[in-house]
Amino acid sequence: DAKTTQPPSMDCAEGRAANLPCNHSTISGNEYVYWYRQIHSQGPQYIIHGLKNNETNEMASLIITEDRKSSTLILPHATLRDTAVYYCIVGTNAGKSTFGDGTTLTVKP
Amino acid sequence: GAVVSQHPSRVICKSGTSVKIECRSLDFQATTMFWYRQFPKQSLMLMATSNEGSKATYEQGVEKDKFLINHASLTLSTLTVTSAHPEDSSFYICSARVAGAFETQYFGPGTRLLVL
Numbered sequence: 001d002a003k004t005t006q007p008p009s010m011d012c013a014e015g016r017a018a019n020l021p022c023n024h025s026t027i028s029g030n031e032y033v034y035w036y037r038q039i040h041s042q043g044p045q046y047i048i049h050g051l052k053n054n055e056t057n058e059m060a061s062l063i064i065t066e067d068r069k070s071s072t073l074i075l076p077h078a079t080l081r082d083t084a085v086y087y088c089i090v091g092t093n094a095g096k097s098t099f100g101d102g103t104t105l106t107v108k109p
Numbered sequence: 110g111a112v113v114s115q116h117p118s119r120v121i122c123k124s125g126t127s128v129k130i131e132c133r134s135l136d137f138q139a140t141t142m143f144w145y146r147q148f149p150k151q152s153l154m155l156m157a158t159s160n161e162g163s164k165a166t167y168e169q170g171v172e173k174d175k176f177l178i179n180h181a182s183l184t185l186s187t188l189t190v191t192s193a194h195p196e197d198s199s200f201y202i203c204s205a206r207v208a209g210a211f212e213t214q215y216f217g218p219g220t221r222l223l224v225l
Contacts, residue, residue: 034213034214036214036216038153041200041219041221042218042219043113043115043202043204043216043217043218043219044153044202044204044216045216046213046214046215046216049213087152087153098155099145099152099153099154099155100152101152102152
């Protein structure tokens with residue numbers, strides 16, 4: 001499964017959009033991009049996934065570049081409760097994909 | 110979304126004893142469950158993949174005789190840490206995969222194990 005690269009930390013002002021980037025330059029054609037987040041001392045929470053097209057749900061939007069080598073998770077109006085570690089994972093089998101170090105997003109008032 | 114529970118949420122045990130952690134999918138059937146371990150300030154590390162009705166597949170470096178996994182039904186998998194030692198103290202998290210096109214995982218809330 002492809003590995004991912006994410007910035008270790010980001011800050012965002014409350015109410016503003018949070019844009020979290022992820023590089024996955026070795027992604028294969030049949031591998032999905034998954035995003036999860038983990039709030040302190042809790043299990044990870046599924047956010048969104050995509051293959052080629054951009055996706056949107058009630059939590060976030062996922063923008064995948066045309067060459068699929070990178071993606072961006074967008075939280076349109078970040079709140080303090082969005083402070084968490086965000087993991088970008090790629091793979092055909094989400095269970096076998098490796099969790100990297102993720103991005104620690106801190107939403108500030 | 111799908112709900113996964115874990116029990117207990119916290120456990121403290123003496124060195125040398127065994128601890129069993131349960132992982133249940135509450136509103137769906139999970140043919141595959143995964144067990145992860147997470148040390149403080151580190152990412153999740155996959156320990157094993159548990160398929161209903163068959164033996165678990167362990168990741169390299171994970172002792173199968175120490176971390177016993179049983180997946181007896183489509184809604185329950187158990188992880189037993191045998192002869193626990195202080196270095197086994199960690200946050201153990203399970204996830205369950207909903208069979209289908211996207212194979213999304215849903216995670217339990219985690220179990221914090223402290224071995225004294």
